[in-house]
Amino acid sequence: MSRSDGDDRPDEDVSCPFCGSSDVVKDSDFGPEVSKSQYYCNACETPFERIKWGEARRPDTGR
Ligand SMILES: [Zn+2]
Incomplete structure (x- = not known):
């Protein structure tokens, strides 16, 4: 694929x-789980995951 719409750029401020x-660059849209995104740091050359808290729902502890 070769999209020229900045597909490699993270869609949020990721550090x-x-x-x-x-x-950092987004390695893939979906990691082991749907709510996670995989990123790769060019500075220290270390891959890491970032959880999309905005889309994740809080566990309903109440009744
Ligand atoms: Zn780093």
């Missing part, structure tokens, strides 16, 4: 949890 760099 590396290890080095704090914002030079």
